[in-house]
Amino acid sequence: MIDFSEFDKVTHFSDWQLSVDRGAQRLFHGRGQCYPDFEFFTVDYFEPLLWIVLYREPEPNFWAQFCVELQARFANECTSAIVQKRYENTPSTYCLWGDIPLMHYANEGAYRFKLDLSHKQNIGYFMDMQPARAWLAQRAEGQRVLNLFSYTCAFSVAAEQAGAASILNIDMSKPALSEGRENHRLNPVVRASELRFLSHNILKSWGRLKKLGPFDILICDPPSRQLGSFDAINDYKKLVRQFPDLLPEGGDILVCLNAPYLGQRFLEEVMGEYCPNATFVSRIAGREDFPEASSDAALKVLHYRL
Ligand SMILES: C[S@@+](CC[C@H](N)C(=O)[O-])C[C@H]1O[C@@H](n2cnc3c(N)ncnc32)[C@H](O)[C@@H]1O
Secondary structure (H helix, E strand, O other): OHHHHHHHHOOHHOOOOOOOOOOOOOEEHHHHOOOOOOOOOOEEEEEEEEEEOOOOOOOHHHHHHHHHHHHHHHOOOOEEEEEHHHHHHHHEEEEEEEOOOOOOOEEEEOEEEEOOOOOOOOOOHHHHHHHHHHHHHHHHOOOOEEEEEEOOOHHHHHHOOOOOOOEEEEOHHHHHHHHHHHHHHHHOOOOOOOOEEEEOOOOOOHHHHHHHHOOOEEEOOOOOOEEEEHHHHHHHHHOOOOOHHOOOOOOEEEEEEOOOOOHOOOOOOOHHHHOOEEEEEEEEOOOOOOOOOOOOOOOEEEEEEE
């Protein structure tokens, strides 16, 4: 039976510090498989609340102890602690203390993103993609950016803040694009980019997209597997072989993959076979607060240049 003292010993719980300056923060990344017996949950800090995701039902004794210790340690600093039971078919949430706020935001440097902490599996913010957004912000000034699978448009916000000339966001889900627009409203700029939002199934046709190009930077961040709309194993190559028609020579491509069962080699092989004119430049390193036992199981973000 696992108990809290073991957790404290391996995760240094007593040393956990909330960092307001750094914005959204992962306090505990069990999912990275670095803490045997504690892989089943994560703890995030979205000032001023804690957001905990359970990927399986916890062992009751440990969980009761953990919740008591968490409250003793953070109830003064955090207005609420919300738990999402991700292992349920339709994930439910409950509060260890406090309430679920109607409106809440994740801060990331100068950016602000809307969170939905009430009922959806995806809360509308992908913290682990922050280094990729920083990568984009460094090079987007004056560039034409194509954001495939745009969902929250967090990449688009980063590009606009950096002064991109134009950004085309594409997602098949209209509600997703509405969330993206909302995130843009939350992040006003003095000189706006030419912003477009297109509701379109990317696998269905490329003609329209090609007419709207060319682009200087392409971001490709699909789901690993979404029933009926995308499966990385079969569909990633269908994206990759279109890249040469969307960017001129010298164009930058960021390919992302968050499937733990497909390693970096999968993406390299797909790029090598279906977009042989692209050269691998680097892999974008993950956040320090997301320690990962296996770099293949972790989020993979690879930079290529045509
Ligand atoms: C992993 S999320 C993308 C996250 C996004 N890059 C962000 O930063 O918020 C995947 C998105 O892909 C969209 N999607 C899945 N299959 C698609 C398809 N075939 N065509 C267009 N969009 C698709 C979903 O609607 C979902 O919003």
